[in-house]
Amino acid sequence: MQNVLTFPNTLENKKRKKSFVEKIRVFLTNRKIQKEIDYKRKIEFLKKECYKHYLKRILNEREKEKTLDIPRFIYERGFVICWEAVELAKQAVEITEKRHGKKFIEHCYKSKFKENNK
Numbered sequence: 001m002q003n004v005l006t007f008p009n010t011l012e013n014k015k016r017k018k019s020f021v022e023k024i025r026v027f028l029t030n031r032k033i034q035k036e037i038d039y040k041r042k043i044e045f046l047k048k049e050c051y052k053h054y055l056k057r058i059l060n061e062r063e064k065e066k067t068l069d070i071p072r073f074i075y076e077r078g079f080v081i082c083w084e085a086v087e088l089a090k091q092a093v094e095i096t097e098k099r100h101g102k103k104f105i106e107h108c109y110k111s112k113f114k115e116n117n118k
Contacts, residue, residue: 039102042109043093049112050089055082 018026055075059082062068074080097105 039105042105043097046105046108046112047089047093049116050092051085054085054088054092058082058085 059068059072059075063072070080075082093105096108
């Protein structure tokens with residue numbers, strides 16, 4: 001004798017169509033999740049751009065003081081990471097987000113994106 005398990009809800013769920021309200025609710029939930037993912041990507045983009053800015057400043061200062069330990073091109077190509085610049089970039093983006101909010105972050109992202117595409 002064969003043991004057969006039946007799950008009554010699975011058959012009903014396949015046959016049952018979602019109502020219009022359920023479809024809208026799912027759409028809005030997915031859209032909210034996608035906005036959060038996009039916002040995180042924008043934050044990461046701004047952190048990378050800030051890192052580049054701070055890296056240039058730090059390397060220029062080290063060249064003036066003649067304390068540059070590794071050639072500049074190794075830092076600029078990303079073979080070596082300057083942790084001081086990483087921390088400064090994180091702080092800059094976090095402080096900007098706290099002080100000015102998401103709208104300002106969106107504005108910064110758009111302007112920096114346009115600048116990079118030129």
